[in-house]
Amino acid sequence: MSTELISERRGPCLVLTVRDPATRNSLSPGSNAAAVEALGTAEGDPEVACVVWRGDGEHFSAGGNLRRLQATRQTGPEAQVRSLEQLHLLIETLRAFPKPVIAAVEGYAAGAGCSLALACDLVVAAEDAQFVMSYGRAGLSPDGGSTWHLARLLTRQQALRMVWLAEPIGARDAMALGMVNEVCGHGQALERALALGARLAAMAPNALASAKELLGDAANQTLRAQMDAERDHFVRNLFHANGGEGIEAFLSKRAPRFSR
Secondary structure: OOOEEEEEEEOOEEEEEEEOHHHOOOOOHHHHHHHHHHHHHHHOOOOOOEEEEEEOOOOOEOOOOHHHHHHHOOOOHHHHHHHHHHHHHHHHHHHHOOOOEEEEEOOEEEOHHHHHHHHOOEEEEEOOOEEEOHHHHHOOOOOOOHHHHHHHHOOHHHHHHHHHHOOOEEHHHHHHOOOOOEEEOOOOHHHHHHHHHHHHHOOOHHHHHHHHHHHHHHOOOOHHHHHHHHHHHHHHHHOOHHHHHHHHHHHHOOOOOOOO
16 A cells, blocks of 8 residues: 555645554655645635645654655665655655644654654654654665754754664753753644644734745844844735734734734
8 A cells, every 4th residue: 555645634734644554654755746636725825824745643753655766776875866866855844834734643653753843843743752863773874954954953962863873862851952842642633733733823823934945044144134024024914904904903902813
């Protein structure tokens, strides 16, 4: 059975579920391509306020399928280059997607599954969830942008230990390291992610998109360039209809009714 990507609406959230129980929801070029397509559709849908990414059943994702990788070794590197480019297109799409993306992590987020969780904007993890950069156990090196994200989240020493030793990190330790936003009970990650998504859906989507873009660009900008970008976004949002509604609602002490 190949990996499936299941797409369903839950209120203002689009839930994307990776399903392949035999491999703990390993990723595949097909499921990655389907996710890129789903995100492209969701970007233009005003009824979708955010995306929740999860794995079916007890695990988030085991990452790459080692049997598929073993077979790829018999056909040459070109096929794997194409496969990785598809994965990396998904990671880039998640980062550039203007709406919030929340990972709902149960069980293991391993290898590229961990990379995928790191690429999401917010991470909700069950208390027994485990994050592991498992590549080293198979004599492989990381992919999926994980080294880029880890280098920005952790110290060099913390990141190297995680990559070299492939030791699982529990949800609460991951939260202490800044990798996880919220820890919840077993089986509750989706529910808590949807609740977080509902809160975000009540906010101005243009302001959310601006904050995501600004923070995504900040590490590579000078202070002056970043402040110029902040100026441009601030003025654009101030003169957006949602800026007027937000200010009026705040001054009137009522809940705002932002347009999508």
